Amino acid sequence: MRDVAVVGVGMTKFGEVWEKSLRDLFVEAALAAIDDAGVDHVDYMTVGCMTSGLFVGQEHLASLMADYLGQKHLGACRVESACASGGLAFRTAFTEIASGMSDIVLAGGVEKMTDISGDGATYALAAAADQEYEVFHGATFPGLYALMAVAHMEKYGTTREMLSAVSVKNHNNGSMNPYAQYPFKVTREQVESSVMVASPLRILDCSPITDGGAAVILTTVDIAKKLGKPFIRVIGSGVATDAIALHSRDDLTTLKATKVAAEKAFKMAGKTIKDVDFAEVHDCFTIAEIVVSESLGLFEPGKAGEAVLKGETGLDGSFPINTSGGLKSKGHPVGATGVAQIIELVKQLRGEAENGRQLKTDPRIGMTQNMGGSGGSTLVHILEVG
């Protein structure tokens, strides 16, 4: 297997972007990544997108995006794993290079979520759950994560205050991210007086509906060295699934797909969680960050909430989580999120994170955890300074 590195990153500002279409968002991010890498071509492209079919009536993104990138005959591939589509695009690009099939690959993610009217976005996102056994009966994602939150509170005594602390921390980080949809701080009081969505989750516990694109350029370590620019090695990649429906899981308070994907990535990297300096994880809801942190083995089950409260996962904490602002503050264009997580890792590992959110600990190894639906699929990646 060939060694693979990330040599360029680029993304659009996340937000409610009325003046740009699905293709515009992808191409803007892709060109920024190509510029950053300084490559003069790519051999292959992967496009992560959850459901452009339901959002804007468009599939066949391999063709569309290669075309609009001005690369009509490029080999390309669209992948989907609900909200983990971006992570899957990254893994598929990694494998394409590791196998020797291609040398330089663009891994991009995109979603245009705000063109759909009425409750269309809720219907489209619900396609990540079990249509026949969950959605048909009225379940939506805030409801499913609310079930997890209630179960976690019941089993471990996780509190409202702990959920709020996740939102406050991530908005604090995101306030320093020029690409964030909501780059402002929130207080505990604001979180706890925000409108209720699905008890106990309030609107400031939820990641937003977002338009955005993100892209990275991967290549072999050999080519990366020749480019003469800083590069970041991909040392671990893990993917796993779980029952798509929450009612079929063994336990609501842990995410088994995250556990298994992390085990695979750690095994491949020859590392443990103790070797990792920081992480970007999938905080689609505040409770998700807590459950994910525990499922990754970072904290004992039931202990993550307390750790957030104590600031252990803050910018100056022992294990910073979501320095980018996470999905909560940065925004969550579902197909782009997994790639945007990689971008934050690369920026932190290069020492280039903007506006004072750069970690002062000289981080060497970071990891991403990107999940689909209520945790039915998960991608974990581990990156190390080259």
Place this chain on the structure above:
Amino acid sequence: MRDVAVVGVGMTKFGEVWEKSLRDLFVEAALAAIDDAGVDHVDYMTVGCMTSGLFVGQEHLASLMADYLGQKHLGACRVESACASGGLAFRTAFTEIASGMSDIVLAGGVEKMTDISGDGATYALAAAADQEYEVFHGATFPGLYALMAVAHMEKYGTTREMLSAVSVKNHNNGSMNPYAQYPFKVTREQVESSVMVASPLRILDCSPITDGGAAVILTTVDIAKKLGKPFIRVIGSGVATDAIALHSRDDLTTLKATKVAAEKAFKMAGKTIKDVDFAEVHDCFTIAEIVVSESLGLFEPGKAGEAVLKGETGLDGSFPINTSGGLKSKGHPVGATGVAQIIELVKQLRGEAENGRQLKTDPRIGMTQNMGGSGGSTLVHILEVG
């Protein structure tokens, strides 16, 4: 790069299957392939599906299908390239093994197209075209392929009779395929008196709307040998794109993505079209088979129609095409089609094609060509007896 082989195949009967859901179709095909291969597990799974979101409101197929296959924590990936999603699932599985990331991979494809009502299927399929510049203005796929047919007739003198000959040939082959949706013969007169869809294409020039699943098991050649069963090597894989919209192409009478994908696959295999014994190609419309045959280099531009008329691509011809019955007779569940093409190759190369359609020439090398939309993406694979 590790050598890869196909060791098992399985598919559902194609058709209008009211009693089976999207997940049922996939699992039935997957279990059949696993049984055929005689493997006791798989390490990874790829799922090709064009637009389950628009057809049945369901995305996140990696999780759903792993779950319903009884493999809750399996690593899995859904890929989409419109009607070439099956071919892309096969390539992604190939790369997964070639890279060393996984040893035994299930590549499946599925589509459930008949649950949607009214003109829903036409809208869903149109998501493979350019939504903003084609679909919005009323273009549908029969219309786009009709444009190609008219251009080909105008430029090369291709005739109505030649189009009919494709349909007659493929229905003849499909009449011997127990998995075909329409396993019956048609006559030239029946084709030419069938209802007009988009001039000059009549209903018997068009592949049908189909429900179905198809799956194959790939592994390393080393493991294939240990299994002690016949196996088929994957010696070439090529993927390419073209402008998604027909009006942006250089030429309507050739398919550039097919040309480029085939060149890549031939280069990888170290072969030319002259080394290949037979092919399954993407005859979504009769004109498509003619244009594809020329784009693959099998016939000079403008000469394929005459070759079909002369029987050169028939079962006893010098280069049989679509021995399975093709999309025309076998049916076209868009996400499954590319995998079903591989299955026909494997059957022919093993000498196991049913009901008298087995080639009598002891074929050693076959190829598939699977394309998305009006040719905006294409996957070409070359397989050889192990």
